[in-house]
Amino acid sequence: MTSAPPGPSAAQTEHPDLDTLADFDAGVLGPDEAGAVRGHLAGCARCRQELTGLDAVRSMLRDLPPVPMPPVVEDRIFAAIAAQRPVEAGGDPGRSDAVADLASARRSRRRARRYGLAAAGTAVLVGAAVTLVNLDRTTQRYSATQQANEPATGASAPSAATESRAELPSFTRQTIKRVPILAGVMNGASEPNRPEGGGGSILGPMADQTRRLACEGEISRTVPFADGPALGVQYIRFEGEPALVFLYRTSDTHRELVVVGADCSAGAARLLYRVAVS
Amino acid sequence: MTGTPRTGAERSDIDLLRAHVAGDPWAFDALVRRHKDRLWAVALRTVRDPEEAADAVQDALISAYRAAGSFRAESAVTTWLHRIVVNACLDRVRRHASHPTVALPETGPGEPAERRDRLAEQDVAIVVAEAMAQLPVEQRAALTLVDIQGFSVAETASMLGVAAGTVKSRCARGRARLAVLLGPLRNLDAPAPVGTASPAAREEAP
Numbered sequence: 001m002t003s004a005p006p007g008p009s010a011a012q013t014e015h016p017d018l019d020t021l022a023d024f025d026a027g028v029l030g031p032d033e034a035g036a037v038r039g040h041l042a043g044c045a046r047c048r049q050e051l052t053g054l055d056a057v058r059s060m061l062r063d064l065p066p067v068p069m070p071p072v073v074e075d076r077i078f079a080a081i082a083a084q085r086p087v088e089a090g091g092d093p094g095r096s097d098a099v100a101d102l103a104s105a106r107r108s109r110r111r112a113r114r115y116g117l118a119a120a121g122t123a124v125l126v127g128a129a130v131t132l133v134n135l136d137r138t139t140q141r142y143s144a145t146q147q148a149n150e151p152a153t154g155a156s157a158p159s160a161a162t163e164s165r166a167e168l169p170s171f172t173r174q175t176i177k178r179v180p181i182l183a184g185v186m187n188g189a190s191e192p193n194r195p196e197g198g199g200g201s202i203l204g205p206m207a208d209q210t211r212r213l214a215c216e217g218e219i220s221r222t223v224p225f226a227d228g229p230a231l232g233v234q235y236i237r238f239e240g241e242p243a244l245v246f247l248y249r250t251s252d253t254h255r256e257l258v259v260v261g262a263d264c265s266a267g268a269a270r271l272l273y274r275v276a277v278s
Numbered sequence: 279m280t281g282t283p284r285t286g287a288e289r290s291d292i293d294l295l296r297a298h299v300a301g302d303p304w305a306f307d308a309l310v311r312r313h314k315d316r317l318w319a320v321a322l323r324t325v326r327d328p329e330e331a332a333d334a335v336q337d338a339l340i341s342a343y344r345a346a347g348s349f350r351a352e353s354a355v356t357t358w359l360h361r362i363v364v365n366a367c368l369d370r371v372r373r374h375a376s377h378p379t380v381a382l383p384e385t386g387p388g389e390p391a392e393r394r395d396r397l398a399e400q401d402v403a404i405v406v407a408e409a410m411a412q413l414p415v416e417q418r419a420a421l422t423l424v425d426i427q428g429f430s431v432a433e434t435a436s437m438l439g440v441a442a443g444t445v446k447s448r449c450a451r452g453r454a455r456l457a458v459l460l461g462p463l464r465n466l467d468a469p470a471p472v473g474t475a476s477p478a479a480r481e482e483a484p
Contacts, residue, residue, distance in 0.1 A: 018457065018458065019450070019451060021454070022453050022457075023450045023451075025453070026447065028443055028447045028450060050457070054453050054454065054457050056457075056460075057425075057456045057460060060402065060456075061406065061421060061456075062428070064403050064426055067315070067318060067322055067323070068315045068318070068319075073318065073328075073331075073332045074314065076332060076336065077314070077332070077336050078307065078310070080339070081340070084340060084343050084344070251311075276304070
């Protein structure tokens with residue numbers, strides 16, 4: 001409803017240019033100049049329209065959809081932060097979890113070679129501490145993962161080798177973040193070859209897919225991520241008892257280890273421990 | 279100066295930063311997780327190239343990780359994080375001033391002629407991003423912080439290390455340029471108001 005036509009009254013002052021109008025709008029003009037523009041605007045529909053255009057720009061910018069950080073950037077940034085993190089609080093700042101884990105990953109690869117797994121042991125660092133080992137389905141053997149489970153820092157040594165149930169790698173709350181989780185066994189892939197002499201299993205009771213799905217269903221009821229299936233699972237001994245550790249992606253940023261009793265099945269999942277890993 | 283109570287599960291930014299300085303290995307992650315999307319938006323809109331933006335954010339956050347001990351509570355943690363990120367971005371853009379910018383990742387082949395009546399939100403976002411690419415980086419950063427991210431002029435001035443008046447004036451110039459560049463887009467969205475002719479039309483009138 002603009003009524004004042006551009007005419008003699010508005011022409012008394014020159015139309016301010018768009019930059020000046022924008023400056024006026026942003027409140028950066030001095031009092032004299034601002035007063036002149038205000039006076040001009042009162043009689044000039046065209047310049048009022050220009051001002052409306054500046055408002056429209058502002059609301060367009062305000063209404064832009066958010067631009068969330070892509071997961072690939074997130075992973076990269078959290079990995080970079082993890083590389084800064086000291087091994088223990090107050091520990092040697094020159095070392096970091098990432099370094100320690102790379103070292104343990106290297107050891108694991110060396111061991112893998114010793115077990116005839118030369119090509120299989122590409123280690124991928126998941127966040128700070130969890131090593132996600134690529135699985136070569138034709139050659140991978142469980143013993144490699146099992147043996148890779150030596151503490152890198154000497155803190156609370158797992159004693160898998162000396163326990164009677166030596167086939168289950170042993171972890172505690174302190175060491176669980178170092179559990180190697182095999183990727184690739186979850187998505188319909190068959191259990192990798194096992195050493196002829198027996199030994200452990202990656203999936204353990206979860207080798208039965210129906211039971212695994214039931215167990216995951218139970219977990220999702222207890223632990224509300226339900227953001228897709230687990231990335232991986234490992235049959236372990238946790239604080240002395242047979243258990244399953246699942247790795248979940250809990251958000252674009254984060255993963256979480258969920259430890260449940262090995263008796264996990266439909267209707268029963270005993271949550272033993274859960275811990276976030278970046 | 280005001281002590282922040284440590285009640286509730288959600289720790290405040292400053293609590294997280296202090297915990298980080300005190301050696302809590304996960305506090306900084308939590309802080310970054312809380313702000314990452316906003317920091318990313320600022321970086322991507324300022325730098326435009328996703329790779330460069332990722333590098334800038336990463337470098338900035340590593341600096342922040344290390345420099346957290348020197349944080350002074352005279353500004354908010356958010357302001358501090360944004361300051362570090364936006365400066366890393368400005369440095370990069372200035373250093374690589376000759377590099378061509380790359381469109382935002384959501385940009386697809388646009389055929390504006392086919393949808394005259396109503397542009398989807400996504401299309402508007404692309405057109406706006408492309409228009410912003412034509413602004414000097416200082417204006418782009420100021421507009422991103424004030425008009426897109428909703429920071430106050432004072433906060434933005436603190437992030438950019440310039441006077442409030444400078445922020446206002448950068449925003450003003452940026453808006454003026456965008457008004458010209460985006461004028462046609464506005465006209466597609468809403469019919470021109472009655473009683474206002476374009477300057478050209480007026481000149482042609484008898």
